[in-house]
Amino acid sequence: MGGVLGFFKPELSEFQKKKLMHEFHTFFDLNKDGKLEWKDFDLARQRVCELSGWKVGTDKYMQTQEIFIEIWRKLQDDGDSNCDGVITTEEWIRMWESFNDECVKKTEKDVDAASLVPTWLEKYILYKFNLYDRTGDGVIDLEEYEYVLSDFGVPAKDARAAYLMFSENYNKKIDIEYFRILSAEYFRSNDPGALGNFITGKLTFDD
Ligand SMILES: [Ca+2]
Ligand SMILES: [Ca+2]
Numbered sequence: 001m002g003g004v005l006g007f008f009k010p011e012l013s014e015f016q017k018k019k020l021m022h023e024f025h026t027f028f029d030l031n032k033d034g035k036l037e038w039k040d041f042d043l044a045r046q047r048v049c050e051l052s053g054w055k056v057g058t059d060k061y062m063q064t065q066e067i068f069i070e071i072w073r074k075l076q077d078d079g080d081s082n083c084d085g086v087i088t089t090e091e092w093i094r095m096w097e098s099f100n101d102e103c104v105k106k107t108e109k110d111v112d113a114a115s116l117v118p119t120w121l122e123k124y125i126l127y128k129f130n131l132y133d134r135t136g137d138g139v140i141d142l143e144e145y146e147y148v149l150s151d152f153g154v155p156a157k158d159a160r161a162a163y164l165m166f167s168e169n170y171n172k173k174i175d176i177e178y179f180r181i182l183s184a185e186y187f188r189s190n191d192p193g194a195l196g197n198f199i200t201g202k203l204t205f206d207d
Contacts, residue, residue, distance in 0.1 A: 010101040010104045011097065012093070012100055012190075015190060015192060015205055016096075016188075016189075017093060019186060020093065020187065021089065021093075022202055022205070023187070024089060024092050026152055026153070026154075026200065026202075027152060028040060030043040030044055031043060034088075034089065035086050035087065035088050035089070036079075036087040036092070037085060037086050037087075038085070041068045041071065041072040042068070045065060047151070048127065048130075048131050049061055049064055051148070067123060071120050071123050074120035075118075075120045078095050078099070079091050079094075081095075096187075099118055100188075114184070114185075114191075115188070117183070117184050117187055117188065121183075121187065125179065125184075128183070129180075131148055132144050132145055132148050132179075134148070138176065139173050139174055139175050140179065142160065142167075142170075145159055146163070149200075149201045152201075154200075154202075158201050159201045161203055162200075162202070165195060166195040166196065166198045166199060168195070179199075181196065182198075183196060183199055184196065185197065186199045186200065
């Protein structure tokens with residue numbers, strides 16, 4: 001939206017930072033030690049294989065491993081500014097600020113800057129979609145969404161309320177195209193009315 005109006009601030013708002021920190025703590029920092037390392041991605045990799053029933057040595061298992069190594073490597077390139085193998089919360093926010101800053105420069109070229117995401121995040125969004133889409137029919141339904149989020153500690157009633165919001169009362173199918181739009185809004189948008197704000201099952205960022 002910012003891109004359309006040609007007005008896009010390089011600094012992140014408190015609202016944007018809260019969304020990013022929520023994502024960091026809930027979905028990325030899986031061992032809950034307050035920092036991101038390969039360990040967290042290795043846990044995510046194991047979790048997706050377990051949830052999907054992919055056994056060690058199968059093609060799916062190997063592919064998942066490659067995808068997670070790639071996501072972590074690219075995220076480290078972008079975010080681990082002191083190259084110590086750890087992404088702290090400060091580095092995480094700084095990475096998003098510099099990405100935001102890069103996007104501001106692109107608005108001059110008529111790009112909708114608010115919909116841009118880093119390349120590692122494109123891969124992460126795809127992983128997340130596949131994690132939710134348990135039956136593999138190309139659409140995330142309410143049951144799948146609720147089930148996967150419960151694994152991350154999100155209460156079922158919050159998951160249901162969030163789904164109702166971003167699916168616009170079940171009128172919109174949550175396919176990969178729509179999921180990508182919602183995810184980009186979550187990570188990038190400063191619009192409190194963006195439906196993508198609800199994609200993680202968190203209903204408010206006022207606290
Ligand atoms: Ca961690
Ligand atoms: Ca670091």
